[in-house]
Amino acid sequence: MNTTLRLAQQPEADELLGRSPLAALVGMLLDQQVPMEWAFSGPYTIARRMGADDLDAGAIAAYDPEAFAEFLKEKPAVHRYPGSMAKRIQQLCQFLVEEYGGDAAGVWTGVGTGAELLARLKALPGFGEQKAKIFLALLGKQLGVRPKGWREAAGPYGEANCFRSVADITGPESLTKVRAYKQEAKAAARGK
Secondary structure, eight states, rough: OOOOOOOSSSSHHHHHHOOOOOHHHHHHHHHHOOOOHHHHHHHHHHHHHOOOOSOOHHHHHHHHHHHHHHHHSSOOOSSSSSHHHHHHHHHHHHHHHHHHOOOOGGGGOOOBBHHHHHHHHHTSOOOOHHHHHHHHHHHHHHSSOOOBBBHHGGGEEEEETTOOOOGOOOSSHHHHHHHHHHHHHHHHHOOO
């Protein structure tokens, strides 16, 4: 994995997301109830506050929970709910250590089908059906992880030439299109 993503809209944070499978997973985990750029810059902020160039699942899993929460609470906070998100990140990292030896890419390495990959993503702490499908689409569309049937497993997020989620953001123009799509979807939901 060594692709520059454009999700944080900050060069250093985006570079980390593109080279670090764990950073990408943590960014996706943080992507709720805050703007996407804030969520996906979180892994870079955490790494810097820990004095590292990357995130390490084993180190985060073993970190003192109160001290780790302080990294997220420092101003500017990594998330609107830094305490609960610190706990979720540690749970994710503990799972990765137990199930994949701390290798976040192990979640998708060697999978045979999109359905298998979706099941692995849904098993991650903090990843429900929708988050798992969006991350699967991100893996396929931008990171070259394309097991057989990945688009189908990702559902509507896997469709080509759409602007529905973070999986479709490659720069400011596509970010604007995704935001417009989400606003239309919210307006339609309110109208029902």
